[in-house]
Amino acid sequence: MTIRNIETPFRPALGWLVYDTLAVARRHVLKITRVPESLFFALIQPVMFVLLFAFVFGGAIDLGAANRAQAYREYLIPGIFAQTVMFAVASITVGITEDANRGVMDRFRSLPMRPGAVLGGHTLASLFQNALVIIILSITGLLVGWRIRGSIVDAALGYLLLALFAYAMTWIGAWIGPHMPNPEVAGTAGLAWIFPLTFASNVFTPISTMPSWLQPLALWNPVSCLALACRKLFGNPIPFQGNSFPEQHAVPMAFGYAFLLLAIFAPLAVRAFKTRNVGGQKA
């Protein structure tokens, strides 16, 4: 083996971006198949929420409908969809921090690959995982009594919205990752702020039952917009609907939030990846 130039094939820059992105995505999908436990626990959490709220808390929440339990379950499932999509943020932070600490990020950055592909591939694989989660969740929902009562086009739009939102959330995770000192902190940091955000929303309870100071926050909360948009698109009950702007325009608001988050955090994440001296603080 002597030094010889390996002729690399010619591709335009965009072609390389796709090639690199798919190579990185394949790595992460392989990882999911090698550690099925991680997928299992990613699936189990939203399913637990469905079961807990459907059978434990649900009975205490009165939406004013005749069949209280059934009405709540139909209200609940789109909310859980929205909550689950928010948790997509955590599906990526730990992996990115691990890569940074192990020097894998350094290796990527020393290769002639397109820098956007490292995160592009990782977020793509994460989208695949989150899509699986949404499918399993839909099946669980159907089993406890949730139904899609709107048109097929609306339902497809609903799933598209969920996928888009999940994708935007993974980019937030991709931005958080390089700033975290180690995977343990990354695991907590990815999740800690999601809990208040999902509970101070219409995911589990109608906003009208909350104290008045919290109501505007909950109304404009992206999670509320997403959950409400899903309820509209899947034709599920929307009790105590008000006339506020976010309630009247939930679907465009939710799409708008998703695009806004993507537009802010994707460039920030790529910039953090390129410039942060992760794993190399030692001089």
Add this chain to the structure above:
Amino acid sequence: MPLAIEVSGLEKNFGEVQALRGIDFNVEQGTVVGLLGPNGSGKTTTVRILATLLKSDAGVARVGGFDVGTQSDQVRKVIGLTGQYAAVDEYLTGRENLQLFGQLFHLSKKQASERADELLDRFDLADAADRGIKGYSGGMRRRLDLAASLIGNPSVLFLDEPTTGLDPRSRLGMWSVIESLVAQGTTVLLTTQYLEEADQLASRSVVLDHGAVIAQGTSDELKSQVGGDRVEVVVETPAQLDQAKLALAGIASGPINLVIDEHKVVVPTSGGSRAVVEAVRLLDEAQITIADIALRRPTLDDVFLSLTGRSAQELSETSAPSSKRSRRGARA
């Protein structure tokens, strides 16, 4: 010879900390240069700048003729990097790791897979190729890591402490791999805390301390800065030390040092092995019993000690084996 690496006036600050204070050195094509220095001296920062992972604040660095600041894409086409950790994916197999990095080097899928096979063979990993990295030993991981850094057949290879944490056998294996790469024309910049490693592999060394180059040259040049050979004589009783010092004055090329608690006389000399014969004769004439006598050449450890001026304790935390401490004490 053309230069593979040119570094001039390189500076880097991390906030208040001046990690590099303007360093200069060159590496000729096809040679190994060791970058030596204690922890925090700026070795890793230098490598990270040269490998395009970090931007310098001032100065110019060129690798393979390309500016690392403005032509990072071209630089990445000609370099390989092996860091302090085995930077491979734990959950993938050895083959999958190499294929991934090959594709990201912009080889076609077919090229990447051929290259992966070739490297797995070469690094004695063919049998483990389809097993997950999780089951690899430390030495296997490092070999795979080195293989990954060679995926694009780099002409310049950065090895940042490539044998830290390896057992002696794996270290020897790594050395022979590095030697064969250099024999084929690869240029290597090696950082290490094991001075023996630099002595073994590097034709030249650059010694860094507090972000500045404090010495550079071949091992012999560096050693001659510290001084030449020494005859070390151990006598039976401390009482004989002064007598011995007197007797050996004739062969000394500089001041003679005594290490009282080891009953040792250290005589700098330029006479080589003849000085030992002469010392034996002189001591015999003076009727002094010799417990032990040896001719010692300076090691890179001695160079390091004398150049960085670290206390024995500080050094023991970085690189100096404990046996070197007493000699340091003798000179101090």
